Amino acid sequence: MISTMFLVAVLLAFGQISLAVDTEPSCPTNSPTIRSGKLPQFVVLTFDDAVNNELWEAIYTDIFDDLTDPFTRCDLKATFFISHNNTNYAKVNQLFHDGHEIALHSYSHGGDRQDSESLVRKFRMGRWALEIQQNINALIEHALLPKETYFGWRSPFLFTTGDESFTALNASNILYDSSLSFYEKSWPYPLINDKKSSSCLIKPCPSQDYLLMEAPLSVWTGIDNEVCAMMDACKYGSTREEAYEVMMANFRRFHEENVPMPISLHGGALINGNNGHFREAFIDFLRTLLGMRDVHFVTMRQLVEFSRNPKNTFQFMREARRACVTFRPKESCQPKRPACEFKNTDGENSVYLHTCAKRCPSQRLEIAFDYFGKSCCEA
Numbered sequence: 001m002i003s004t005m006f007l008v009a010v011l012l013a014f015g016q017i018s019l020a021v022d023t024e025p026s027c028p029t030n031s032p033t034i035r036s037g038k039l040p041q042f043v044v045l046t047f048d049d050a051v052n053n054e055l056w057e058a059i060y061t062d063i064f065d066d067l068t069d070p071f072t073r074c075d076l077k078a079t080f081f082i083s084h085n086n087t088n089y090a091k092v093n094q095l096f097h098d099g100h101e102i103a104l105h106s107y108s109h110g111g112d113r114q115d116s117e118s119l120v121r122k123f124r125m126g127r128w129a130l131e132i133q134q135n136i137n138a139l140i141e142h143a144l145l146p147k148e149t150y151f152g153w154r155s156p157f158l159f160t161t162g163d164e165s166f167t168a169l170n171a172s173n174i175l176y177d178s179s180l181s182f183y184e185k186s187w188p189y190p191l192i193n194d195k196k197s198s199s200c201l202i203k204p205c206p207s208q209d210y211l212l213m214e215a216p217l218s219v220w221t222g223i224d225n226e227v228c229a230m231m232d233a234c235k236y237g238s239t240r241e242e243a244y245e246v247m248m249a250n251f252r253r254f255h256e257e258n259v260p261m262p263i264s265l266h267g268g269a270l271i272n273g274n275n276g277h278f279r280e281a282f283i284d285f286l287r288t289l290l291g292m293r294d295v296h297f298v299t300m301r302q303l304v305e306f307s308r309n310p311k312n313t314f315q316f317m318r319e320a321r322r323a324c325v326t327f328r329p330k331e332s333c334q335p336k337r338p339a340c341e342f343k344n345t346d347g348e349n350s351v352y353l354h355t356c357a358k359r360c361p362s363q364r365l366e367i368a369f370d371y372f373g374k375s376c377c378e379a
């Protein structure tokens with residue numbers, strides 16, 4: 001339910017950047033330079049919001065148990081930008097040990113109020129710093145992620161509030177941000193001497209120099225020619241064939257320029273129901289990409305690392321093959337049963353926390369919704 005809510009919110013959020021794409025010039029991209037050969041065609045699959053049981057059922061068997069890159073023999077890996085509420089941390093632990101990337105998406109996501117979007121727009125540096133820290137603490141405590149992990153980040157609703165969140169990310173040793181969207185296609189780039197970010201689509205954009213990298217969202221185009229940064233906010237027609245064709249048309253645009261393609265969505269979009277044709281088309285689409293020799297799925301972190309240290313397709317495949325064969329870390333979570341139970345504020349519905357921690361926290365941690373924090377930049 002919560003994921004559907006966020007999906008609607010994202011659709012609303014993107015109403016304001018929609019416009020017919022054929023009016024936009026296509027700019028040259030910032031491809032990494034390699035000495036010889038061709039850059040691989042990367043595809044990055046990401047999911048936002050809670051990792052809940054519903055999401056798990058929607059994606060696990062059909063997508064992650066089933067799909068493999070026949071050329072590297074690596075199983076399909078994704079990046080999960082996780083917010084706290086409703087997240088099952090035992091599943092997060094499993095995702096991590098299966099080789100998926102666990103990344104941050106804020107602790108509260110602005111909370112569950114109707115106006116959570118407008119609240120997020122008011123977040124200042126102090127609030128972002130708290131969101132980042134609690135997001136990290138929860139992953140370490142409840143999913144037992146290693147303490148020294150350097151995380152990536154995506155802002156809730158893709159609202160960064162410009163320098164306010166970037167200053168907090170920079171001070172929290174975050175590895176990369178993946179919240180800025182652009183019409184033109186782009187590789188990850190450093191936020192130092194950066195002229196690109198000032199043209200990001202969701203204002204305000206960051207304007208200072210930061211140590212982290214930006215892994216931007218290049219927009220997709222729907223069947224109606226409207227663009228979207230989260231691909232599930234575009235329209236795909238009413239049949240499986242139509243939806244598949246729209247997805248492939250988007251892929252061809254990235255492939256022509258040989259620029260990484262973000263496939264960023266919410267698990268809610270893949271939960272069966274009246275949206276069944278989208279799910280079927282989506283799985284067909286993933287299978288087609290996996291069947292292409294030069295196309296490789298990587299996590300956002302891998303893409304960021306690759307762009308700092310680029311290789312040609314041949315070298316990449318040789319290393320990828322080796323890396324995915326040897327990656328067999330041990331399971332470490334014995335999920336606490338039953339889950340920790342907290343009475344909701346209405347006193348009626350309980351909220352459950354599925355954790356790998358040995359003990360339940362004594363109370364549910366919440367951030368006061370009207371705490372916005374100190375600003376980095378306002379006078």
Ligand SMILES: *[C@@H]1O[C@H](CO)[C@@H](O)[C@H](O)[C@H]1NC(C)=O
Nearest residue numbers: 002085086111112344351366
């Ligand atoms: C968390 O999710 C539950 C169930 O969807 C909801 O009842 C509750 O209000 C949410 N709490 C916050 C702080 O978002």
Ligand SMILES: *[C@@H]1O[C@H](CO)[C@@H](O)[C@H](O)[C@H]1NC(C)=O
Nearest residue numbers: 166167170171208209210211
């Ligand atoms: C980013 O972090 C570095 C290292 O801590 C610091 O020197 C720099 O001033 C920070 N940048 C901003 C804009 O806060």
Ligand SMILES: [Zn+2]
Nearest residue numbers: 048049156157
């Ligand atoms: Zn979200």
